[in-house]
Amino acid sequence: MRRPRHKTGIILAALGALWASAVCADLPASRQSELLHLLDQDCGSCHGLTRRGGLGPALTQEALAGKPAVTLREVILHGRPGTPMPPWESFMSAQEADWLVQVLIQGKTGAR
Amino acid sequence: MRAELFHSFLKIFLSLIGAVLVSACASPRGTGDLGIIIERASGSVQVVETTHHTRLARVPGLGDLSHASAVYSRDARYAYVFGRDGGLTKVDLLRRRIEKRIVQAGNAIGGAISQDGRLVAVSNYEPGGVKVFAADTLELLADIPAGSGDSQRRSKVVGLVDAPGDRFVFSLYDAGEIWIADMRNPRQPQVRKFTNVGKQPYDGTVTPDGRYYIAGLFGEDGLALLDLWQTEKGVRRVLDGYGRGQQPLPVFKMPHLDNWAQANDIAYVPAVGRHEVLVIDQKNWTEAGRIAVAGQPVFVVARPDGRQVWVNLAPPDNDTVQVIDTLSLKIIRTLKPGKAVLHMEFTPRGEQVWISVRDEDRVDVYDTDTLERVASLPADKPSGIFFSARAHRIGL
Numbered sequence: 001m002r003r004p005r006h007k008t009g010i011i012l013a014a015l016g017a018l019w020a021s022a023v024c025a026d027l028p029a030s031r032q033s034e035l036l037h038l039l040d041q042d043c044g045s046c047h048g049l050t051r052r053g054g055l056g057p058a059l060t061q062e063a064l065a066g067k068p069a070v071t072l073r074e075v076i077l078h079g080r081p082g083t084p085m086p087p088w089e090s091f092m093s094a095q096e097a098d099w100l101v102q103v104l105i106q107g108k109t110g111a112r
Numbered sequence: 113m114r115a116e117l118f119h120s121f122l123k124i125f126l127s128l129i130g131a132v133l134v135s136a137c138a139s140p141r142g143t144g145d146l147g148i149i150i151e152r153a154s155g156s157v158q159v160v161e162t163t164h165h166t167r168l169a170r171v172p173g174l175g176d177l178s179h180a181s182a183v184y185s186r187d188a189r190y191a192y193v194f195g196r197d198g199g200l201t202k203v204d205l206l207r208r209r210i211e212k213r214i215v216q217a218g219n220a221i222g223g224a225i226s227q228d229g230r231l232v233a234v235s236n237y238e239p240g241g242v243k244v245f246a247a248d249t250l251e252l253l254a255d256i257p258a259g260s261g262d263s264q265r266r267s268k269v270v271g272l273v274d275a276p277g278d279r280f281v282f283s284l285y286d287a288g289e290i291w292i293a294d295m296r297n298p299r300q301p302q303v304r305k306f307t308n309v310g311k312q313p314y315d316g317t318v319t320p321d322g323r324y325y326i327a328g329l330f331g332e333d334g335l336a337l338l339d340l341w342q343t344e345k346g347v348r349r350v351l352d353g354y355g356r357g358q359q360p361l362p363v364f365k366m367p368h369l370d371n372w373a374q375a376n377d378i379a380y381v382p383a384v385g386r387h388e389v390l391v392i393d394q395k396n397w398t399e400a401g402r403i404a405v406a407g408q409p410v411f412v413v414a415r416p417d418g419r420q421v422w423v424n425l426a427p428p429d430n431d432t433v434q435v436i437d438t439l440s441l442k443i444i445r446t447l448k449p450g451k452a453v454l455h456m457e458f459t460p461r462g463e464q465v466w467i468s469v470r471d472e473d474r475v476d477v478y479d480t481d482t483l484e485r486v487a488s489l490p491a492d493k494p495s496g497i498f499f500s501a502r503a504h505r506i507g508l
Binding site: 037040041042044045046048049050052053054055079082084086087088090091 | 152153176177178179196197218219221237238268285312314330331362363364365366427428452470471493
């Protein structure tokens with residue numbers, strides 16, 4: 001009786017680990033390209049295609065230097081009241097916002 | 113000797129034939145049915161012809177064209193394209209090439225051409241202000257820094273338009289001001305400032321007769337209105353509190369006030385943070401109604417005869433275009449052209465409308481009577497579409 005239960009536990013744990021690694025590691029390539037597209041085109045309409053700013057501030061590697069990643073994620077997800085920056089949480093998960101923050105901080109360019 | 117003579121005769125003969133052939137190819141034509149399509153990601157424009165829906169040429173090398181716009185010279189031959197990167201590019205529609213290009217600021221948003229066609233003005237975010245250039249040579253004539261009051265901080269400039277009397281009118285986004293620059297002496301503009309017009313004017317436009325300048329406000333519900341025939345009366349707030357105190361919805365793309373949509377003394381503007389088009393009675397500048405649409409409106413444009421108003425929407429509803437009938441104020445058709453509809457431009461008399469569908473890499477042409485698609489042209493991430501008929505309209 002005990003053994004099978006134990007086995008189920010191992011399987012569940014393994015599945016959990018798999019799930020965790022899937023989330024923490026890179027997002028699926030298709031989702032990555034969707035997010036990069038959103039970054040270039042939709043974020044780009046206020047922050048510039050080249051991220052050098054517009055109505056919104058510049059989002060270049062240099063401009064973001066020293067800004068905590070968690071703050072950037074919160075701004076993406078919840079916006080900045082009193083400014084035109086809207087909350088993007090209906091477009092992406094917190095993990096996906098984290099991934100976008102890394103793209104910005106590392107100055108990676110998308111496939112424009 | 114003889115052979116030499118024969119040779120030179122042959123040369124002259126061949127070059128004559130060549131000249132005849134060249135002139136045959138470049139037979140004279142007008143520009144009234146020409147226009148450009150901005151290809152925002154590749155920094156190019158397409159030169160198009162609306163009579164047969166033809167792509168005539170692609171002109172590359174215009175820099176960062178995210179949020180680009182254009183105005184036309186009074187002979188409708190040259191398009192002045194304002195790029196995000198501060199680039200000002202003069203494109204020759206007939207030779208289909210760049211005539212001249214300068215980078216005049218770090219970050220720009222749009223521009224205007226003066227009533228007499230001699231001056232081109234650009235509104236800049238960085239450094240905030242307006243620069244004025246000679247339309248023929250693009251020589252800098254005047255620099256108007258947008259610093260408000262005693263503050264050294266410069267404001268981003270939006271909503272720059274031309275107005276009769278060789279004036280440029282524009283709004284200061286950060287400072288909440290409207291300025292009129294009288295350009296009769298181009299090197300010494302006379303600037304008149306109107307302060308406290310409202311929070312965060314995001315764009316401005318002028319009525320087709322050049323009388324009223326209207327700035328849309330982002331930071332509060334309402335519009336700022338300036339009567340350019342009676343500037344001494346100052347700026348009035350109209351339609352204030354149209355949100356009735358309700359929390360605005362998130363705006364995933366700023367609305368635009370490209371050209372003033374009006375018909376029969378009624379005007380149509382996008383509400384900010386509401387899924388509505390506001391209807392304004394222009395006789396007394398009060399609200400005459402509102403029309404629910406499928407999302408946050410971005411462009412609200414009237415067919416040239418005013419019989420219809422077409423609306424595109426911000427993400428996530430940017431695959432949709434809605435057509436409003438201006439007699440009944442009802443939506444008569446909801447179109448789904450495709451992902452990321454960015455702009456709509458009517459042919460000069462409005463029988464067709466060209467619609468850029470960015471993520472589908474297409475520009476679609478619709479018949480405005482049947483509301484059916486009649487043509488489709490490939491384009492690389494198309495955004496703004498600007499036809500040469502703008503050359504002869506105040507404020508465009």
